[in-house]
Amino acid sequence: MPMEPPAAGTARTAVAALLTLGALAYSTWALEAFLPTGLSPLSTYVSELAAEDQPYGTFFRALDFAAGVLVCAGAAGALVWLRRWPTAGARALSALGWAGIALFGAATAADSRLPLSCAPTADAACAARERAGLVPTAHAAHTFSSSAAVAGALVGMVLLTVVVRKWWAWPAGRAGGVLLGLVGVELAATVWTLAAVAAFGAGHGTWGLGVAQRLQLLAIAVWLVVMAWLVRTRRAAPG
Numbered sequence: 001m002p003m004e005p006p007a008a009g010t011a012r013t014a015v016a017a018l019l020t021l022g023a024l025a026y027s028t029w030a031l032e033a034f035l036p037t038g039l040s041p042l043s044t045y046v047s048e049l050a051a052e053d054q055p056y057g058t059f060f061r062a063l064d065f066a067a068g069v070l071v072c073a074g075a076a077g078a079l080v081w082l083r084r085w086p087t088a089g090a091r092a093l094s095a096l097g098w099a100g101i102a103l104f105g106a107a108t109a110a111d112s113r114l115p116l117s118c119a120p121t122a123d124a125a126c127a128a129r130e131r132a133g134l135v136p137t138a139h140a141a142h143t144f145s146s147s148a149a150v151a152g153a154l155v156g157m158v159l160l161t162v163v164v165r166k167w168w169a170w171p172a173g174r175a176g177g178v179l180l181g182l183v184g185v186e187l188a189a190t191v192w193t194l195a196a197v198a199a200f201g202a203g204h205g206t207w208g209l210g211v212a213q214r215l216q217l218l219a220i221a222v223w224l225v226v227m228a229w230l231v232r233t234r235r236a237a238p239g
Helices: 006-026 028-033 046-050 057-081 088-113 124-131 137-167 172-201 209-233
Strands: none
Touching: 006 028, 006 057, 006 209, 028 046, 028 057, 046 057, 046 209, 057 088, 057 209, 088 137, 137 172, 137 209, 172 209
């Protein structure tokens, strides 16, 4: 097997570091366990922690922005530097997968700039204003940026998991199974979240919305860490 150029190893390390740091920043919602947020993790959106009227809103918005920028930079680096694939199909799927992760990062950063103005699941007046369309433009746009983030994450996770399982050399064989399991968790949590959002909108309670969304975000973060490890440790010649 040909030796890998030193620059390639440095690039892989940089991509892995950016993805790992992004995943850690994206997981800081878990600090709600130690902060008096006043919001129930069982029934509230994670983004409500960063709402403009919440005591730690600025803190969580800053971390969301950092997470988005770091992940987007890592995915962009992967698109530029990690292009050695044995087939055109592998190159295409890899490019589309990393583009999905880049979209996830960019939309997450946008989320932090388009915060909710209040917490609709915890504040009936806020929910009423939201239903009446009386919330600020940024609040209304938050739904679209959040949806774009989840869509990008799903596309990236599915396509890159296929690439890893089909074309990557050791140690991807075992880790590919972990990635596949995380994709399954993400899909199930996304379906649960969508059902819970629909139930809340129809006035039927939250259906464990907070748990579903936190599981969704956790699956994304763990997937990013596993992918970062694979990027750092993979062989120079995949397939």
